Amino acid sequence: MKYIVNFKRLIAATGFLFAASFATQSLAIETQAKLFILGDSLTAGYGLDDLADSFPNKLANELTKMGKNVVVIGSGVSGDTSTSANERLLWALGDVKAENIKYAIIELGANDAFRGVSPAETKLALQAIIDKLAAQNIKTMLAGMLAPPNMGDEYEAEFSQIFIDLARENELLFYPFFLKGVAGQLNLNQKDGIHPTPEGVDMIIVNIMPSILELIE
Secondary structure (H helix, E strand, C coil): CHHHHHHHHHHHHHHHHHHHHHHHHHHHHHHCEEEEEEECHHHHCCCCCCHHHCHHHHHHHHHHHCCCCEEEEEEECCCCCHHHHHHHHHHHHHHCCHHHEEEEEEECCHHHHHCCCCHHHHHHHHHHHHHHHHHCCCEEEEECCCCCHHHCHHHHHHHHHHHHHHHHHCCCEEECCCCCCCCCCHHHECCCCCCECHHHHHHHHHHHHHHHHHHHC
């Protein structure tokens, strides 16, 4: 009976240690710096067979390989315009405990351009997003986007200028074009010619990584 009682105590102690270890690991994750990615289908992993190939997941893997102690949180919603992303931002931040989010990447604008949204409207929405992130003391990088050529030269020029102006006016780290090296490359895009393949995501990460390292360091 004594052996059995001690054995039970051993199980209880082991269970306690396991629970304590799990709680410690959970606390460590919660207190790690977090990188929040607010985006659209380009960061949501639209069209990919495996969401492990999405930009946030692949970025997290690469940062881990580099020994960077940063948790990547993807908040990309397919179809989001800058306005709809702005409308859900505070809810999204609250859902992932914003107090631990130290960095953010804004990847938006493609759907605005495809829908012909007024550049002025897009700029207002993006500014609102920037303001909300700043209010949380979140260091932010703005990723630029280009309008498709069929929108006309005037719209294209005015649209691309939005991102340049916002980055300058808010003194943000700026990555001029999220799809650099991928846009227009048939072998790096899905059949729709818009969304990157897993290899396309790899290329995006290679190109944007120096800017991300500057953001988190």
